Amino acid sequence: MSSAVKIYDTTLRDGTQGEGISFSVTDKLLITEKLDQFGVDYIEGGFPGSNPRDITYFQEVRKLKLKHAKLAAFGSTRRAGIKASEDAQLKTLLDSDTPVVTIVGKTSTLHVTEILRTTLEENLAMIEDSVSYLVSQGREVIYDAEHFFDGYKLDPDYAFKTLAAVLRGGASNLTLCDTNGGTLVDDFKSIIARVVKEFGGDKVGVHCHNDSGLGVALTLAGIDAGAVLVQGTANGYGERTGNANLFTVLPSLFLKMNRTANCAKNLHELRELSLYFDELANLKPDTKAPYIGASAFAHKGGLHANAAQKVKSSYEHIDPSLVGNHTRVLVSDMAGRSSIAMKARELGFAIDEKDPAMKTLIDELKELEFRGYEFEAADASLKLLMSRALGQAKSFFEVEGYRVSVERRGSDTVSEATVKLKINGESLHTVAECTGPVGALDKALRLALENIYPQLKQLELRDYKVRILDSRAGANARTRVFIESGDGKDIWGTVGVSDNIIDASWEALTDAINYKLLQA
């Protein structure tokens, strides 16, 4: 029997402390749903006392129906010298109306006297009062013991007194935080073991950072020493070098350490989950990420690749499919013939892998992927490409040219696009204005096409994303544009790549239209 641990995700709070990480309220709601579907036990949604965006989030999140996860609002112990019930920040936490409230308090005597500038006694009272007040208001309280390890080294008796105050207040959990991320594994483990011995093993959690490159190692050591709750973030987002990366911790816990948790059954979704977060955070996925990175099971050396073929486990520490990943051999980098044939059939082409047209298709795919195209999220562009390679393409319109200009006079900017198309021998020349250049192109295209193809009136641009592929080439860098379109019934993705951002957008835009015309 595996023993169970609780998974506490703090991506939406501590994760957003990371440099360059910023989620809108909509992003935060999407993430909350995604984490709940994956099955984490706690979702820390934000720090309502510190910023208005999080207050809005806690108002909106009530409308979601969570299946399993408990939502937590994060804050700190009451201010010195006042009653807990009079503390504005604690009130904000209660107003967030979450089943769980997590509060952080001081462990280190240095921090109490030098940073809070209060007495050691008052800090203990602040902890106990705050916890018991929140508990009296019907909340489950999780306590984050800030700087626990540094504080313990400075004054172990006082560190234990703070934890005793937390338990007197009625908190369900003591999470010990290595706030600076400076602790080494052995020290960490022996201190956790002492806390577990003193306060019992059913209520200790760990919260680690990666400042010494040990975020994951410390977390696993904590569990080994008896902790039962793990705090961490998606992809290790977080302040400075980041928090413990949950997506590295979970596979080790479930596959190597005989632990389980509610989300263990969904471990095979881990790679997809990781990519989802990077997409919302607009970060390039870390190809070297343990377990789930694109390179995690990629074999380059002929030696290893060859051996890996002989004994599958010989150079792979786990079966990659357990985390939704797969083996890649880098010499023949691309997907094999059989999986491309499978994909073609999925998209509605009657073809098997021995068909000679497969070679044209594979060659073209390789060439495009080399140039920066990615088709994983652009099935519509892939289908158009396949129909061309297999000689089944239909032409709905020919492009003779387009022109888009952006003009600023004083503080006003306007974009104008002209589009020249040919349909059944007839020339169409349209012009439209819009805020941005891509919007103007979209309008001019519709103006030309909607009379002939009225079904395009249902077409709607749902999502537009830009990724610079080689950002160091400066303003002329290769650019990939991804467009998601819909018509109220279906949703489809298209992709364009070019050294010119307008050209890349044009390609994704016309693919979206062609796909719609192909369906209708």
Place this chain on the structure above:
Amino acid sequence: MSSAVKIYDTTLRDGTQGEGISFSVTDKLLITEKLDQFGVDYIEGGFPGSNPRDITYFQEVRKLKLKHAKLAAFGSTRRAGIKASEDAQLKTLLDSDTPVVTIVGKTSTLHVTEILRTTLEENLAMIEDSVSYLVSQGREVIYDAEHFFDGYKLDPDYAFKTLAAVLRGGASNLTLCDTNGGTLVDDFKSIIARVVKEFGGDKVGVHCHNDSGLGVALTLAGIDAGAVLVQGTANGYGERTGNANLFTVLPSLFLKMNRTANCAKNLHELRELSLYFDELANLKPDTKAPYIGASAFAHKGGLHANAAQKVKSSYEHIDPSLVGNHTRVLVSDMAGRSSIAMKARELGFAIDEKDPAMKTLIDELKELEFRGYEFEAADASLKLLMSRALGQAKSFFEVEGYRVSVERRGSDTVSEATVKLKINGESLHTVAECTGPVGALDKALRLALENIYPQLKQLELRDYKVRILDSRAGANARTRVFIESGDGKDIWGTVGVSDNIIDASWEALTDAINYKLLQA
């Protein structure tokens, strides 16, 4: 007294197995010199048996005068069934003419029978023969025990027999390799301790990978258990998820574990060394890298930034200057008055937090951040904003307008920009062409300005990034553009936000120019 360990760098061999890592012979020679200057003890230069580039490298590297490091050529034990002196691959190693030869051999009975397809006895003979032959030719031999931990778990007696064969052959060092990177810290440590007990503590090394996110933790655990040699790579380059990152291991060893090594005296060069490697490997530096990353000592939360001001050590696990890094304060909507005042002083403004101008500044910052600006990576835009808010702005040119057009005829696309500026009452109207619209604007701006401000000739666009802020608004979504610029001396970031991607780029571009003019 700190006890000494040996640092063995395998960037040029195992590091180059990483996806996307490829060094020319010239790169490899530059790296060899750099590592020698830094003071590592061993430099593994390559695998001459596996690739002709490495044979050339070993010919060229003889011309370098190394101050301290010993050069090692890497290969494997002799083939089964022949004499070591007749093995072509061992001959290549001797021809490399290095003082040290490192050979890898099999530990795991599974690998001997299934992959080498020979007998357990013959494998022992291959190990002993190969080592003793190389020693007889005057080489120091380091032995890499492949899959040591997996092999030990399968058959500990046989694993120990392979090591005994190595020592009979006369090798100076037994390096135990966690080849698949799958071992957990406790297992690793207890196996190392058993090897140290059996074979003595003066000859054990460790070679770890990061497949479970534990590359650094395993390496430190090995040293704790008595190993005296560390193998690793610059920035953790290497196959799959990479090798143990030497640039994380070294500070922990020297600053936290009371170990020393020849290179310890140069630890303050670590950040620069890391950037040098990324530059040669053409990789974007990992801002989150422990100790040396740009974000490693960056404080975002108002709480932390405020505390960090009161007690410098309160949120920093080491003094960043020890590794050549420094503290940064990030301005975000979580930042309070004190961290903004601190940031202003860092950027050269004489202001304290009680100054009434602070209110204007904070209000403007909040407003801009609400509209989607982010200044964390855009210090230059922040400095320009502060100089405006504090009434210290200088105007180098006025913008009357610009116009950019992108035109496609057939399969050709060209971008043309015109720019209208006013400097000291004089109008300047320029036009330029380029692949993309932003490149064209950049060219037209320079054409107008470089005669009057020749220092702009040094200005170079280094990085260009686009983020769609609310991608669901379709092609007219709000867009944030980041530009990184440099002049060979400094590097600075600027930001622009608009519903029109061209306008956002224009703003970041003109900020970059204004910042350069302000400095010069």
